[in-house]
Amino acid sequence: MEWTREKRYLPYDKWDALTLLKLQSQAARSDYQLHYHIRPSSGLLNDPNGFSYYNGRWQVFYQSYPFGAVHGLKSWVHLSSRDLVHWENLGEAVLPDTPLDSHGAYSGSAKAVGDKLFLMYTGNVRDENWVRHSYQIGAWMDEKGQVSKLPEALIKAPDHVTEHFRDPQILEHGGKYYAILGAQDKASKSGKISLYRAEQLTGPWEDLGYVDLPDMGYMVECPNLVFVSGKPVFIFCPQGLDKNVADYQNVYPNMYWAGESFDFDMGHFETKQKAPVNLDEGFDVYASQAFNAPDGQAYLISWVGLPDMTYPSDSEGWANCLSQVKRLSLKHGRLVQKPVKAIKSLREAEEDFTGDLAFDAGAQSEIKLTVKRGQKGSLLLAADQAGQHGIKLRFKTGKHARLTVDRGECGQAVNADFGASRTVRLPAGEDLDLRIFMDHSLFEIFVNGGAAVITGRYFAPADQTFVKMDKGIDYRARTWRLKDM
Amino acid sequence: MEWTREKRYLPYDKWDALTLLKLQSQAARSDYQLHYHIRPSSGLLNDPNGFSYYNGRWQVFYQSYPFGAVHGLKSWVHLSSRDLVHWENLGEAVLPDTPLDSHGAYSGSAKAVGDKLFLMYTGNVRDENWVRHSYQIGAWMDEKGQVSKLPEALIKAPDHVTEHFRDPQILEHGGKYYAILGAQDKASKSGKISLYRAEQLTGPWEDLGYVDLPDMGYMVECPNLVFVSGKPVFIFCPQGLDKNVADYQNVYPNMYWAGESFDFDMGHFETKQKAPVNLDEGFDVYASQAFNAPDGQAYLISWVGLPDMTYPSDSEGWANCLSQVKRLSLKHGRLVQKPVKAIKSLREAEEDFTGDLAFDAGAQSEIKLTVKRGQKGSLLLAADQAGQHGIKLRFKTGKHARLTVDRGECGQAVNADFGASRTVRLPAGEDLDLRIFMDHSLFEIFVNGGAAVITGRYFAPADQTFVKMDKGIDYRARTWRLKDM
Known part of the structure; x- marks a missing residue:
């Protein structure tokens, strides 16, 4: 079967249920299948999304393409847990079903507000010339898992970025909301982290420009800002990073930059670290998502899988998994990652x-x-x-x-x-x-x-x-x- | 949505995958959903099937209609377990995809033979006049879960039964194989248990007539013969049983009859018990399946759900569950059911x-x-x-x-x-x-x-x-x- 563009972007309701049932069974029966990590019910899993604590439980979502081990039309699958170890799969939560996310409900984050969970994610749209447009979309999820998307994009790509502008992380600081996004600067074609501010999650969102980190290759994906022992740490995925800046072996690395302070309104990151450092020293970690939980700790979960790569389970119609959750700390300015106790x-x-x-x-x-x-x-x-x-x-x-x-x-x-x-x-x-x-x-x-x-x-x-x-x-x-x- | 006959028997590949994904998510999120019992991924679950021990694990299947809380086109969903408590859902295993089971892969049993699991089940077929034909089908499942159906029916309904002839249980005794089936006698329109014998599981299967139990209403479903402390016990579901014979309150009861001995070749059941007895004293147990495991024990698992009934979860697109597994013993001729230790x-x-x-x-x-x-x-x-x-x-x-x-x-x-x-x-x-x-x-x-x-x-x-x-x-x-x- 050839994975044409048309096939990869076929709406879910144009796929037949028998095909899906067979893919689900095939994935469940695989000798390679994960048994205590989050894994796709079928098809391809990529970035963790919306890692958060809400309604008395830990929440995480994953980017899902249910119909094969390829990057097709993406949605969010939802899981929740009492202990960060035992995850219950609650199925599809955010479907690509509006004009603002017609070609994929791409990555984003979540923040509990009152009795709802606010989601902010990238709606991916391709126009008739297959030119990409990205919209940062807001949505409310209730305790039943019902998701109501806001009708208008919260953020449209500003003039100073290309069509590569995505993966918003919501942050709260000093009574205001902030969002950071991965961006490609239009003038320099370099990788940046964009910063936005709002009084309300539903906007309006104000463009504060870029965080003052050095340029990172030609694109930065999945930026996260997390506070570890009170210190700001940026975690992100630079694409095309010069290996003289920081050494890495994977096609694209997942890196971090630890600092002393971050000025949310100026976008100024004060740091003694000279260059980004690999978050994981292995082969397959990407698109990690971290957040500061109500218990005061910073937790991280990673996609175990890389863009543009293939894996032997592809032939079984499924691919990839999430890592176990890791608790973050700092030691001599370096990030330390430990399994959670409940493991x-x-x-x-x-x-x-x-x-x-x-x-x-x-x-x-x-x-x-x-x-x-x-x-x-x-x-x-x-x-x-x-x-x-x-x-x-x-x-x-x-x-x-x-x-x-x-x-x-x-x-x-x-x-x-x-x-x-x-x-x-x-x-x-x-x-x-x-x-x-x-x-x-x-x-x-x-x-x-x-x-x-x-x-x-x-x-x-x-x-x-x-x-x-x-x-x-x-x-x-x-x-x-x-x-x- | 009206559940017309046409809709209920629509092939699985005529349903769209989006509908299935939404049903799966809706079922997973239900407040009524079971968390330590076997439950449907979506739609309706009924009889346990193929309860067995194979490849170092306990195996069970359930009758599945994935698209709603109605009795539609049935398949088998497969689960396996190391301890009879923690079950892993392996998805669809037996689909209604041949001319012999075109209108449903109905209930049946399983027996481990060598490195394969032999399945025997009822293929349900409706002809152009919607007249039912039932075929007892054999299939081999391998360690990967691949099911190969035998091309010819093992047993076709004999002349002395109506179209109500189903639910084969495979038994092994004295170097030969036997099968018991639920039957409606054509002449008397009464409920019977049919008995068959074969040298090989793949046949030929010889009709030995009926087990010499009294007539049971107008039909017997899901007959099981299990040996408890060496004594034969028939477990079955009589439909239309006279309440003067045995008292029951559910629409149809699940009952048992314990005996002293059973002559497999003569179909003679020697018993001191005067009448069948309710297997469960509650509201919702039916179609229980029991088998003698390699550990010498007899285990039982039940459908918690009844034919012809509705349940409040129907409106959420799913219905029913399986009971926990119960270990059987006898005390003063009465069946005793205990939770398994691993619970x-x-x-x-x-x-x-x-x-x-x-x-x-x-x-x-x-x-x-x-x-x-x-x-x-x-x-x-x-x-x-x-x-x-x-x-x-x-x-x-x-x-x-x-x-x-x-x-x-x-x-x-x-x-x-x-x-x-x-x-x-x-x-x-x-x-x-x-x-x-x-x-x-x-x-x-x-x-x-x-x-x-x-x-x-x-x-x-x-x-x-x-x-x-x-x-x-x-x-x-x-x-x-x-x-x-």
């Missing part, structure tokens, strides 16, 4: 190890591992029973300490043009602490208490669930099987 | 009570309650905060001991023509033990260790989650909030 509620069948480390972890597992300082060796995850073909973690914990994760020998190749390994530097001569989560086709490796996170997909045969470490390594390990969420 | 894995937030019993149990709860002997009083479940409008349990534990469950004051009326209360007799002068499960719109009350089970639906406002007992009753109570499955 422990998934644990069962705890096991401790001594001697040679070689065991069947199962397809859903958590492994806590400390490799003592001054060693060199490797650990295989998702290996076969013979201890081969796994994801290889090579570590040095002496001088020139580093950790390399290589997925190149494990199952099917995944976007190999962008390299099969990723390396993070480690503090020299210290113990290495790893907290590793495996979920069928996803690994999330928290390094040294979340100082780095290495996230990636892998697509190996279902029986590749073995863990094996080089003999003679001095370590401590504890592992758990994890339940379905 | 305890749902428990959280345990609480014990003394003094007046009045508390908020939450919408998902388990309550263990002992009412001491020699008392009279009542207990309200799903009451409002003022302790009104609940499901009323009236008990007497002295002489003429009995328990009455009255749902007539609790929320919307449910098939009130068939009575709002059900009463079970209790042993005189003994403590009354209740184990009560609540799941938003479902109650399951296990009386005296499962000697009786009282199951029913109720449709009250979402905040009616309070429990209240008459003051001065001598009792012991412990309660748990229950997690989602």
